[in-house]
Amino acid sequence: MITGGPAGRKATLAGESRPERALIAASFVNRVGNGLFNAASALYFTLVVGLPAVQVGAALTIAGVIGLCAGIPGGHLADRRGARRVMMVALTVQALSMAALLLVESWAALAAVATVDQIAAAAGGAAWGALVARVGGDRPARFRAKLRTFVNLGVLLGTVGAGLALAADSRSAYVALVLGNAASFALCAALLLLLPSSPVRAAPPRERRRPAVTDLPFLTFTALHAAMGLQYPVVSLLLPIWISEHTEAPRWTVAALFAVNAGFCVLTQTRIGSRIETPHDGGRAFRTAGLLFLVSCPLMALAAYTPVRAAVGLILVAVFVHSLGEVWESSAGFALGFGLAPDHAQGQYQGLLGLGFNAGQALAPALLTTVVLGLGTAGWLLLALFFAALGAAGPPLARWGTRTRPQPGGAGETKG
Incomplete structure (x- = not known):
């Protein structure tokens, strides 16, 4: 690949192959959505939904603890069924669960929806790791470093967007943040369709299941x-x-x-x-x-x-x-x-x-x-x-x- 000119430098910055560029774009979009929502999520639940802060904290803690348990099984499923497939399913579930937050009116409903989201996030995170390992190719460290650069940039831009919504301080602004995050999950899943289907590597004979x-x-x-x-x-x-x-x-x-x-x-x-x-x-x-x-x-x-x-x-x-x-x-x-x-x-x-x-x-x-x-x-x-x-x-x-x-x-x- 010729990287001496402006077009070459741009291609190198954004990834050196189509799979790299697709995964970088998907991760960037996803993190913009995360930045939009995470910076304002506590205020949405307390000011818009009207739940006490203690209940919000308890619901999110329960969801987080349960979600932790899904990482290893989700990763094992990605190894055996394909990381792209598992991650796309996880992102779809997260898009639906994020949109479902607009229907939440009670502590129990928040705990249930957040738990589904955290289970999908843990499984998707493990599958994402497997995808990064596969797409990285011959220079995995270089690709992962680029990927994290765009991830940080996505969070930064999303946080700026959240700041604008917080300044507006209206119900419609908070709803827009929730829907923006849901849309980012859906778009991220769609972008993963650009990745080629990769073979699943079989485990060595007699290896332990975990x-x-x-x-x-x-x-x-x-x-x-x-x-x-x-x-x-x-x-x-x-x-x-x-x-x-x-x-x-x-x-x-x-x-x-x-x-x-x-x-x-x-x-x-x-x-x-x-x-x-x-x-x-x-x-x-x-x-x-x-x-x-x-x-x-x-x-x-x-x-x-x-x-x-x-x-x-x-x-x-x-x-x-x-x-x-x-x-x-x-x-x-x-x-x-x-x-x-x-x-x-x-x-x-x-x-x-x-x-x-x-x-x-x-x-x-x-x-x-x-x-x-x-x-x-x-x-x-x-x-x-x-x-x-x-x-x-x-x-x-x-x-x-x-x-x-x-x-x-x-x-x-x-x-x-």
Whole structure:
């Protein structure tokens, strides 16, 4: 492919093959819809539907916990029946369940609809992982980095759209956000029709039915990945509270940190992530991420002891360093998560990885607000050391995982 001219650069940015471009477009559309809805979902349920916040939280928590259980079975189904087929079904269910939210008038109805949505989301997420592994081809790290760049951009654009609707503050604006998200699921499913039907790789003879849950190195990585995932709520939850309650920085600093985080990730993900391809690369990247978080967390804590201008500057520098760590951490997750999983069971392995990550995200708000905010500066320092220790485990984990992978051969392919 000639990539020297403007058309070539555009093609490379958007994907180097038709399947890559189709999956990037589908993911982008889906994340725009997510950004539209997620930023305003709590307000829709409380202000438009009229449910108490406690009931909304309980319903979504129940749905999330039940949905966690669908990741591994959904991934196994994707491995055996085809990842594209499973993901399209999951997206269709999500489109219908999202539209059904407009009919919700009670706590029980919200819990039921949200549970269906979360089950489909978990199964679809595992199938998405298998699709990414298949479409990535010879340069999987480069493709995954591009994909995440467009995913971040989609969320950013969707969030901007949600902000406009929130400014309107009307029932019709909130309804438009719900329908916009439902439409994004439907369009995403339609775009997946552009992907070619891929053969299903048969499992080796006498392999266990659920190999992922007996793969000790991968289970260990799943736990480390879930724990390192606490870095995401640091920016979205912990730092905004710290700014408002413990620093002299103005409230607009919170908006600025989100802009810096999102913009930096969009601009650097492909440049950094495309170089992290093998599990060994991923192990070193995991360590680098831990060291960057070791720097960023104390800087966030230090902002509480400085005057206004210095506090704003420290926070923005801290978010810059933290965002760099986020890019290295996500790239490490791609390299290790896909690289340690066998081709014939990518869906099941990605389902397990998603289960661990989502469980960690569910526990994160309570852990971070209780431990870090409860201990203050000491909590920030403890969190920094925690991330650094997790990162240090990356290289030995990569060596262990690579050493214990089964030798290739023996697995054929059957059409699915």
